[in-house]
Amino acid sequence: MCPGTEDQEVQAQEVPARFEEGKNETVIDRKRALLWLKRDTWQLTGKWMNWVQSRDYSEELNQQKFGGYQGWRLPTVAEAKSLFDKKQQNKDHMGQTVSHASIFEPGFGFLCWTSDVRNKIQAVRFGFRKGLQIFDDIYRTSRGSTRIVRDIEKTDGLL
Numbered sequence: 001m002c003p004g005t006e007d008q009e010v011q012a013q014e015v016p017a018r019f020e021e022g023k024n025e026t027v028i029d030r031k032r033a034l035l036w037l038k039r040d041t042w043q044l045t046g047k048w049m050n051w052v053q054s055r056d057y058s059e060e061l062n063q064q065k066f067g068g069y070q071g072w073r074l075p076t077v078a079e080a081k082s083l084f085d086k087k088q089q090n091k092d093h094m095g096q097t098v099s100h101a102s103i104f105e106p107g108f109g110f111l112c113w114t115s116d117v118r119n120k121i122q123a124v125r126f127g128f129r130k131g132l133q134i135f136d137d138i139y140r141t142s143r144g145s146t147r148i149v150r151d152i153e154k155t156d157g158l159l
Contacts, residue, residue: 019103022158024067027103032082033152033159035069040108042093042145051123051138054113054146061148071150074115077133079149080126090128093143098128109145 020028027036041049041057049057054074061072083101090100092110100108114133116124122135125144152158 019101026067028158030159034079035150035152037148039105040145040147042109043105043107048141049144050141051113058148069150072148073150074113074146075149077114077116077124077126080112080114084128084131099131100128109143111143113144113146
């Protein structure tokens with residue numbers, strides 16, 4: 001062992017993992033201070049949803065205080081994109097390998113609706129297969145799903 005490398009190894013071991021299993025089928029994202037649902041809307045409902053339906057579903061979760069929380073919403077493009085990681089592998093609903101954080105349950109929709117909207121009729125969908133974003137009609141259901149998220153608040157005691 002080279003002099004000084006012992007301290008570097010200890011520091012590397014002390015870096016906490018970005019993701020951690022949460023309660024009630026959630027995933028804690030320490031890097032971004034977010035709480036994600038472990039399953040996407042396709043996995044939760046067995047239905048493809050357009051953007052409007054996805055938004056409304058997140059509101060239903062808020063009314064139910066799903067997991068004991070409110071504030072559930074669609075992710076921003078940046079938040080959805082942050083789950084795309086070429087160092088990790090997961091499987092989408094068709095069994096294809098995608099570069100997506102492996103802590104999430106496999107079998108999700110590979111296209112993720114986001115909260116980013118333009119002209120009131122198009123929203124951004126992030127694709128986990130290639131890491132690309134596209135604008136799509138907010139009423140288009142085609143393999144539409146999203147991964148619901150909420151901001152972690154200090155009072156949650158999760159960080």
